[in-house]
Amino acid sequence: MSNTSASTDTEVFVEARALHAFVVAIWRAAGSEAREAALVADHLVEANLAGHDSHGVGMIPRYVLSCREGELKLNAHAQVVRDAGAVLTIEGGRGLGQVVTYEAMELGIARAKSHGVCAVGLRNAHHIGRIGHWAEQCARAGLVSFHFVNVAGDPLVAPFGGIDRRFGTNPFCAAFPREGAPPLVLDFATSAIAAGKVRVxxxxxxxxxxxxxxxxxxxxxxxxxxxxxxxxxxxxxAFGGAVAGHKGSGLAAMCEIFAGALSGGFTTREQTIVSSHAIVNCMTSVIVDPAAFDAPSGEREARAFVDWLKATRREAGVDEILLPGERETATRRARAAHGIPVDPTSWSQIVDAARMVGLPDAEIAAKAGGPS
Ligand SMILES: NC(=O)c1ccc[n+]([C@@H]2O[C@H](COP(=O)([O-])OP(=O)(O)OC[C@H]3O[C@@H](n4cnc5c(N)ncnc54)[C@H](O)[C@@H]3O)[C@@H](O)[C@H]2O)c1
Known part of the structure; x- marks a missing residue:
């Protein structure tokens, strides 16, 4: 238990660096090149650090099963299938979403810097995880971004007024970079809660x-x-409940169409249901260089609005009005200091997955430490 500590009967706390090394070892054993293993570990551990355990290391067992079924392709890269200047269509080829999306965003970022804006249609990626991760990649380059995603062929959500599963948890994300402060990152599933949170x-x-x-x-x-x-x-x-469920349901439908149809990928229908362990995502992103607008006071305006918003009188029990992304920033700070909580069921599933890809028990014990 060198890198983990018991918290309660139900959880262990794992240090982020140790968890990262364990994830790298799992993917190296599975056959990933070093850069791929590192990108997957960066993404999964960062999702846990941000507090989104539904998209963190708990995904590994499912990825491993998908890999064994031949649905998830290791060491695949983003392929530009059409370059129309400010619009790029990119084939993900069921490669690890953590790799092909990173590459697609790098291409989109470069193009947005030269053209002011770039729309990227990424299709047929294996699970691309926490969408905020991609918005943060754009924000680090100083760029605003909007992301529409479908979970193609995985109906889990009933449309407003319906009771049958018709579309995925289709996330939407938007981010605004700020000087001297973390970016604003709005990032949520359009279902009432993310499916991964139901799994947890x-x-x-x-x-x-x-x-x-x-x-x-x-x-x-x-x-x-x-x-x-x-x-x-x-x-x-869909999010919004009985009063406003039409809004969540409507946004989910637009995510399905922008991501699945506009990118040349596929939407969720009876004929496209994915029955393996694969999770297929398509994403249409619009990446914008704020410097291309005639808005020299844009940064100052945004700051003034934030101050005004935060100065509201608050409901009883509310200490602070949070902006999009602030909860994740606070969780990141706390988990970097105190470790990442992992429940024992998820932990033993991850250890099983590590064995399944051939990581020797001695290395599992050395890297993972925790209960097995
Ligand atoms: N790849 C996929 O197929 C897929 C599918 C669905 C969801 N996801 C991911 O799952 C993750 C979790 O989604 P979710 O719907 O559970 O997120 P959530 O309900 O936790 O909402 C997160 C958003 O709300 C903001 N927020 C949280 N608490 C707040 C508060 N008190 N005040 C103001 N803002 C607050 C956060 O900063 C963030 O922008 C997301 O990262 C999403 O991208 C991925």
Whole structure:
């Protein structure tokens, strides 16, 4: 247990650097080149650091199964299939999303710097994880970005007024870089909660928040098994609930079409359902250079608005009004200092996945430390 410490009966805390090294070792054993293993580890550990465990190292077992099925292709790279100047169409070829998306964003960033704007249609990537990661890549280059994503062929969410699964948890993300401060990053699934959060609740044996799930007859349920057990066929609801669910449902539908149709990828329909362990994402991103606008006071305006927003009177029990991305920044700071909590079910699944790709037990013990 060199790099982990027991917290409660239900969780261990793992130091970020140690977790990163373990993830690199798993992907090296699976056959990834060194850069690929590092990019996957960067992304997964960063998702945990940001507090989004649903998109962190807990994804490894599923990726490994997808790899064994031949659905996830190791050491694949982003391929530009059409270059129209400020519009790039990029084939992901079911490569690791952490690699092909990084490469697609690098291409889009370079083009946005020269053209002022670039729309990137990335299609057929294996799971691209936490979308905020890609917006942060653009923000580090000083660029604003908007991202529409579909989880192609993986219907889990019922449209507003419906009770059957029709589209994925289709995330939307937008980011605004700031001088001397972390970027504003709005990044969320258009379902009431991300499917990965239902998976985490299922693994922990705890209920999900009310209003997030319906059972197969359309009745509200808090049982995460409604989504993840083999016997139940419930659905997630779009965000917005009974009053504003049409907004979440509408945004999810536009994500499906922008990401799946505009990129030349595919949308979710009966004919396109993915039945393997693969998670396929398509993403249409618009990356914009703020310097291309005639807005010399843009940065100052944004800062003034933020001050005005934060100065509101608050509801009882609310200490601070948070901006998009601030919760992740605070979680990142706390987890960098105190470690990343991993529940024992997820941990043993990750260790099993490490064995499955051939990582020797001695190396698992040396790298992972924690309970196995
Ligand atoms: N690749 C995929 O297929 C896929 C699918 C769905 C979701 N995702 C990812 O899952 C992750 C989790 O999504 P989610 O819907 O659970 O996110 P969430 O519900 O935690 O919402 C996150 C957003 O809300 C902001 N936020 C959180 N608390 C706040 C508060 N108190 N006040 C103001 N703003 C606040 C955050 O800064 C962030 O922008 C995202 O990173 C998303 O990209 C990926």
């Amino acid at each position: 609740a299922y693994n922990k044996g705890v209920p999900v928040p009310a209003e997030a799930l319906i059972d197969s007859d359309g009745h509200p349920t808090r049982d995460p098994g409604a989504l993840f057990s083999d016997t139940q066929h419930g659905a997630l609801r």
